[in-house]
Amino acid sequence: AQTVTQSQPEMSVQEAETVTLSCTYDTSESNYYLFWYKQPPSRQMILVIRQEAYKQQNATENRFSVNFQKAAKSFSLKISDSQLGDTAMYFCARGAGNTPLVFGKGTRLSVIA
């Protein structure tokens, strides 16, 4: 089965600092999409950022940016100026073909005041 791997089960960061969450994936598709979802304590799944594989430019959304390394099949999320509200579980996901999204197991991020 094609997989998405998040190697860091838990991470912590000081408020206002920068943190990077790692994600690797595999796929045989030439065109695919990658996502980071945030799940705060409310349990709602919130889309943070998306990246289309055919785009070379790394996606950015305010304090969130990705480092997309296509050849290495790596898709890390960088959170700058971390805020207490960033405390959440973060999931990396990959979509390809006509199949459902495949999710990683998640990274629990704690932002410390």
Added chain:
Amino acid sequence: EAQVTQNPRYLITVTGKKLTVTCSQNMNHEYMSWYRQDPGLGLRQIYYSMNVEVTDKGDVPEGYKVSRKEKRNFPLILESPSPNQTSLYFCASRISGTYEQYFGPGTRLTVT
């Protein structure tokens, strides 16, 4: 407001008592799916549907049924729930050809 709704949000039931979790979306999305979330395992797909009357198994379909009689609705049926189906369940929908999913608020199911 564009949304995916699930009901109930919380459910405690006993082994063997049939239950249905409803899911509805108002965005005219073709694609709908069900996931379960368990600690340390992330989200795993149970079933998905690419359109009305078209459903297929995901990674963990055992013990679940679904139906897609209308585009907007995609109920999840547990004919004989067991304790190992205690989990957090999410319904999601998206437009075919895109992968950006819209998630429901989740249903916390406990089977005793």
